[in-house]
Amino acid sequence: MQHAQLPFDEVNVPLFTPEGEALLEKLCPAKRVPVLHDGPLVLWDSLAICEYIADKVTNHSLWPERAVDRARARAMSAEMHSGFAALREAMPMNCRRQIEGFRPTLEVQIDINRIVQLFEDALQQSGGPWLFTHYTVADAMFAPIASRLNTYQIPLPNLSQQYVSRTLSDPPMQDWYAAAAAEKAVIEKSEIQV
Ligand SMILES: N[C@@H](CCC(=O)N[C@@H](CS)C(=O)NCC(=O)O)C(=O)O
Structure with a gap:
């Protein structure tokens, strides 16, 4: 918004x-x-x-201007919305921590690999800086994933790493992080111990 x-x-x-x-x-x-x-x-x-x-x-x-790009952006957003259950379970969004030594299980690594494939394909086709050049719903849907990849320090290829950095430095995302930093509540089940 x-x-x-x-x-x-x-x-x-x-x-x-x-x-x-x-x-x-x-x-x-x-x-x-x-x-x-x-x-x-x-x-x-x-x-x-x-x-x-x-x-x-x-x-x-x-949404992107071209119908074919809108279709791809919608498919990406829908895949995010209904998928990546293993990653969501094992890597809860946690803006306040940097977690050293996290080792993904095979199921989680499969989710990470698919996300990297989505990022690399979209960024190679669009030339960045966002998945479909300018900011779209697809970027909003993947912002919590970018945050998780950062929190759990998942190694990424260059384009995906740049995209995660771009998402984290986006002003609305910075506002989200600042609001999280000011919160005192802790959801214990989301505090992953390695
Ligand atoms: N399909 C829903 C899923 C929403 C959802 O699962 N929200 C979680 C937090 S991310 C929640 O509200 N959990 C509270 C609960 O389970 O009591 C959406 O994407 O809006």
């Missing part, structure tokens, strides 16, 4: 606490985050939220 230059207010939901559960009960029929409230609309899914925001933006497209 920052890339779309749409103003919004944020509600912090402390997940896996009684307070968080009460908030989710009030805010989201699916009892999950993210959830977007826009007037009477309650939108409870990340990809649907991205599509809605992209629909709202007319002169500043959040």
